[in-house]
Amino acid sequence: LRLAFDGQLLRVSQxxxxxxxxLPDALQAPVGSVWKLFVYAWLVGTGAREPAYExxxxxxxxxxxxxxxxxxxxxxxxxxxCGLYFEQENLQLNQGDWSRYWQARKAPSWIxxxxxxxxxxxxxxxxxxxxxxxxxxxxxxxxVLLDVLLNGDGSTVSALGGRLRVKTxxxxxxxxxxxxxxxxxxxLADGTPVWAGGSGTSVMVLKRHAEALGQVLP
Numbered sequence: 001l002r003l004a005f006d007g008q009l010l011r012v013s014q015x016x017x018x019x020x021x022x023l024p025d026a027l028q029a030p031v032g033s034v035w036k037l038f039v040y041a042w043l044v045g046t047g048a049r050e051p052a053y054e055x056x057x058x059x060x061x062x063x064x065x066x067x068x069x070x071x072x073x074x075x076x077x078x079x080x081x082c083g084l085y086f087e088q089e090n091l092q093l094n095q096g097d098w099s100r101y102w103q104a105r106k107a108p109s110w111i112x113x114x115x116x117x118x119x120x121x122x123x124x125x126x127x128x129x130x131x132x133x134x135x136x137x138x139x140x141x142x143x144v145l146l147d148v149l150l151n152g153d154g155s156t157v158s159a160l161g162g163r164l165r166v167k168t169x170x171x172x173x174x175x176x177x178x179x180x181x182x183x184x185x186x187x188l189a190d191g192t193p194v195w196a197g198g199s200g201t202s203v204m205v206l207k208r209h210a211e212a213l214g215q216v217l218p
Contacts, residue, residue, distance in 0.1 A: 001209045004126075014209055030119060036078060036086045041138070044141070057069075079145065159214035164217070168184045169185060
């Protein structure tokens with residue numbers, strides 16, 4: 001597992017820290033599900049009043065959202081990683097408004113150009129951490145994202161408690177289209193931005209490295 005925070009990059013096994021070095025500018029990773037966090041921040045930051053998402057049983061992606069006949073609101077959609085909620089098709093965001101909002105905050109083009117903000121887009125981890133440090137609506141997001149770990153696996157909760165406020169992410173492995181890579185991005189309890197990535201889905205990564213993360217995270 002690679003873990004980045006406080007200007008450092010740590011390599012972590014299931015039990016201990018293997019090495020640490022300054023975070024290299026060249027380190028890149030796919031955005032994965034973290035794109036939803038930027039849409040969430042925009043909705044909160046602009047005072048949007050979008051309706052809840054209605055599950056109709058028409059898409060297999062609804063498994064991340066709600067059962068047919070039920071609906072899901074913004075906060076739960078972020079916690080459960082309900083992509084259908086944050087998709088352009090559902091929210092019908094005005095592209096011009098979106099671009100102006102992020103450009104005013106000096107965000108890089110992979111955020112300000114809505115069509116580029118996709119799971120497959122590869123970005124600098126250093127740049128991602130910088131954007132998380134100045135994310136609008138950060139307090140709201142951190143409060144909501146505490147539930148990601150608390151609702152998760154029991155061993156992960158006991159090892160990490162409430163130390164992470166993170167959006168998990170999973171995507172295709174760089175060198176093997178059959179395999180997955182995953183991790184998380186967000187903040188430590190004190191607001192320090194943090195990112196992690198390893199082989200396997202985010203659930204596997206967290207479960208496998210919970211003990212070592214418990215030792216290394218402040």
